[in-house]
Amino acid sequence: MSRGFRQRIWLWLAAAAVVVNGFFPAVWILLTSFKTEAELTRIPITWWPERFTLQNYVQALTGAPIGRYFLNSLVVATGATVLCVFVSALAAYALARLRIPYKTLIFSLLVGVSMFPTVTLLLPLFEMVLALGLRNTYIALILPHAALSIPVATLVLVSFFQGIPKDLEAAAMVDGCTRLGALWRVVVPLSAPGVFTAGILAFVNSWDEFLLALTLMPSQAMRTLPVGIQFLQGEYTFPWPLISAALVIALVPVAVVIALFQERVVGGLTQGGVKG
Amino acid sequence: MTRPEPRPRRSLGDLSERALAFWLLAPAALLLGLVALYPVARLFYNSLFRRRLTDETGVQPVFVGLGNFAQAWADERFWTALWNTLLIVLVTVPGALVVGLLLALLANLPFRVRWPVRLGLLLPWALPLVFAGLIFRWFFDSQYGVVNDVLVRLGGERLFWVTTPELLFWAICLTIIWKTSSFVALILLAGLQVIPKELYEAAAVDGASRWQSFWRITLPLLLPALLVAAIFRTITAFQTFDIPYAMQNGGSAFETLAMYVRTTSIENLNFGYGSALAVLMFLLSLGVTLVYLRYIRGVDE
Numbered sequence: 107m108s109r110g111f112r113q114r115i116w117l118w119l120a121a122a123a124v125v126v127n128g129f130f131p132a133v134w135i136l137l138t139s140f141k142t143e144a145e146l147t148r149i150p151i152t153w154w155p156e157r158f159t160l161q162n163y164v165q166a167l168t169g170a171p172i173g174r175y176f177l178n179s180l181v182v183a184t185g186a187t188v189l190c191v192f193v194s195a196l197a198a199y200a201l202a203r204l205r206i207p208y209k210t211l212i213f214s215l216l217v218g219v220s221m222f223p224t225v226t227l228l229l230p231l232f233e234m235v236l237a238l239g240l241r242n243t244y245i246a247l248i249l250p251h252a253a254l255s256i257p258v259a260t261l262v263l264v265s266f267f268q269g270i271p272k273d274l275e276a277a278a279m280v281d282g283c284t285r286l287g288a289l290w291r292v293v294v295p296l297s298a299p300g301v302f303t304a305g306i307l308a309f310v311n312s313w314d315e316f317l318l319a320l321t322l323m324p325s326q327a328m329r330t331l332p333v334g335i336q337f338l339q340g341e342y343t344f345p346w347p348l349i350s351a352a353l354v355i356a357l358v359p360v361a362v363v364i365a366l367f368q369e370r371v372v373g374g375l376t377q378g379g380v381k382g
Numbered sequence: 383m384t385r386p387e388p389r390p391r392r393s394l395g396d397l398s399e400r401a402l403a404f405w406l407l408a409p410a411a412l413l414l415g416l417v418a419l420y421p422v423a424r425l426f427y428n429s430l431f432r433r434r435l436t437d438e439t440g441v442q443p444v445f446v447g448l449g450n451f452a453q454a455w456a457d458e459r460f461w462t463a464l465w466n467t468l469l470i471v472l473v474t475v476p477g478a479l480v481v482g483l484l485l486a487l488l489a490n491l492p493f494r495v496r497w498p499v500r501l502g503l504l505l506p507w508a509l510p511l512v513f514a515g516l517i518f519r520w521f522f523d524s525q526y527g528v529v530n531d532v533l534v535r536l537g538g539e540r541l542f543w544v545t546t547p548e549l550l551f552w553a554i555c556l557t558i559i560w561k562t563s564s565f566v567a568l569i570l571l572a573g574l575q576v577i578p579k580e581l582y583e584a585a586a587v588d589g590a591s592r593w594q595s596f597w598r599i600t601l602p603l604l605l606p607a608l609l610v611a612a613i614f615r616t617i618t619a620f621q622t623f624d625i626p627y628a629m630q631n632g633g634s635a636f637e638t639l640a641m642y643v644r645t646t647s648i649e650n651l652n653f654g655y656g657s658a659l660a661v662l663m664f665l666l667s668l669g670v671t672l673v674y675l676r677y678i679r680g681v682d683e
Contacts, residue, residue, distance in 0.1 A: 116491075117491055117492075117493060120488040120489075120491050121488075121491075121493055121498065121499055123485075123488055124485055124488050124489050124499045124502040124503065125498050125499060125501075125502040126502075127485065127502060127506075127560075127564075128501065128502030128503060128504075128505045128506055128564060129501075129502060129505060131506075131509070131514070131517045131518070131521070131560075132505055132509075134517070134521075134528065135517055138520075146526060147526065149525060149526070150531060150534070151526050151527075151528065151531050153528075192409075193409040193410045193413060194410065196406040196407070196409060196410065197406060197407050197409070197410035197411075199406055200402070200403045200406035200407050201407075204399055204402065204403040204406075205399060205403075206400075206403045206407075210679070212407075214675050214679070217671075217674075217675060217678070218668075218671055218675060219414055219418045219419070221617050221667065221670075221671040221674070222418055222422065222664070222667070223620065223621040223640065223663055223664065223667050224621065224623075225621065225623060225640040225643050225644055225660065225663065226421075226422065226425060226643070226660040226661075226663055226664045226667075227417065227418060227421045227422070227425075228643075228644060228647065228648065228660075229421075229425065229428070229647040229648070229653060229656055229657060229660060230420070230421030230422075230424040230425055230428070231417065231421055232647075232648060233424075233653075234421075249413065249416070249417060250417045252413065253413040253414055253416070253417035253418060254417070254418075256410050256413060256414060257414075260410065285402060286402075310508055313510070314508070314509075314510035314511065315510075316510065316511065316512045316623075316624045316627075317623055317624070317640075317644070321644070321648055331510075332510045332512040332513065333512075335512070335513070335516065336512050336516065336627075336628055336631075339516070339631050344519070344520070344523075346520055346526070349516060349520075350520075353513055353516070353517070356510075356513070357509070357513070360508050361505065361508070364501070364504050364505065364508045365497075365501055368497060368500050368501055368504055369500075371504060372500060372503075372504070372568060372571075372572075375507075375565070375568050375569075376568060376569060376571075376572035
């Protein structure tokens with residue numbers, strides 16, 4: 107065997123290790139979701155479905171309100187993302203461009219807040235939401251989800267804004283733009299990739315969040331996907347065919363977004379230093 | 383934030399820049415104040431009162447000073463939850479670092495097509511923790527789980543992962559390590575990519591083996607990234623909730639501190655004691671965060 111060939115084999119093995127590690131659970135639930143219930147309760151288990159069936163998907167969409175959970179997740183995550191990116195862009199511009207005292211302190215506060223354990227915020231937020239009569243409303247989740255993503259989004263946006271030449275803004279202001287006008291017409295469009303990255307991170311954070319969603323939106327009709335799917339398991343039963351189909355439905359959109367924008371996501375993750 | 387710095391004279395333009403900065407930062411400050419800072423302050427305040435909504439007089443808070451903390455000191459369930467959380471930190475942080483380092487080294491090899499490898503790192507990161515818990519609960523199922531299937535095929539015995547306490551702990555740890563090592567790998571990968579290739583070439587010329595260049599070049603230069611990843615992981619490991627919750631369907635056979643806080647305050651509506659537990663958890667987490675902040679400031683300078 108030539109040296110080049112041997113090296114190629116090692117490369118393939120290395121790639122396979124990373125890919126199998128990352129994909130195995132996803133591929134496994136995908137395969138499982140096509141198995142019949144009879145096949146799932148057989149020992150020894152089968153790895154490849156004997157017969158592909160769509161019955162689990164039909165059941166997931168008709169028997170359980172997966173569509174409703176999906177809608178709830180979509181509304182909450184979209185709302186939180188838009189709010190978070192808007193608010194973070196303003197703050198990031200101030201931090202990237204303006205002379206502000208105590209800048210280091212502000213950055214430290216941002217990082218510090220992003221490390222707060224969510225469960226410690228839970229009870230006060232629960233009380234607040236109760237007092238304001240916001241339980242089971244989208245706003246009860248959108249506000250905290252947006253806030254929890256602000257530190258990450260701001261840090262990502264600051265580093266992007268710093269990369270835009272100041273002359274471009276100056277030129278826009280000479281042409282009669284106000285400072286804010288220059289922010290929206292020049293800086294934000296030019297840092298579109300950064301805005302996108304911040305948006306994806308905020309969206310995934312909200313789409314994945316469980317603890318607040320579990321507590322602040324307890325009614326069945328208002329559950330988000332993570333909460334709704336968690337509740338598909340009974341006290342003694344574990345309806346895996348149903349759960350696997352529901353998981354696939356819940357994961358496809360995020361997987362598609364991640365696959366399309368992977369480069370930006372990786373860049374944002376390593377720039378913003380995000381929770382894992 | 384807006385306290386003026388000592389400066390002889392401020393021009394009008396300067397003042398308006400301050401005002402603009404204030405208004406630009408205000409929305410973020412307002413939202414973070416409302417959802418993070420105020421709740422934490424409120425938590426400290428609540429922790430000084432006895433207030434149980436299940437009591438007949440529960441609606442009326444009674445000031446007990448540090449009584450709730452004294453209760454925690456004597457509460458065996460609290461110590462168990464704290465111990466369980468520490469065990470999770472001790473096992474999953476080094477575990478995720480080792481697996482993450484391995485994944486990063488593999489992913490850093492010169493592939494021509496990079497996206498499948500990168501996607502292999504991103505998928506576990508994007509998978510909600512609860513879903514990871516659900517999927518791995520099925521993996522560890524004693525009858526129909528793929529883990530036992532492999533064990534039996536290799537000539538081993540079926541293990542009752544979810545119903546045996548020690549095995550449940552290891553199942554939870556393995557799930558957390560799988561879920562978090564990818565994120566560690568992404569951070570380390572960024573660190574690996576800035577190590578100059580010339581260093582390796584020079585070492586090879588000097589006759590160093592791959593193993594030697596790993597220990598003498600890669601590891602020392604990767605140390606800052608490893609530290610960042612370790613601190614991040616430690617902070618999030620202290621907060622572990624979703625995965626054990628999902629794997630036990632909310633049960634408490636293996637309870638972390640975060641699970642105990644939630645059960646006490648939300649399920650049992652014991653607002654005072656729950657707040658005290660949360661304060662303890664907050665202080666623990668703050669300690670680790672301060673180490674982190676100090677470290678990144680050290681890097682900046």
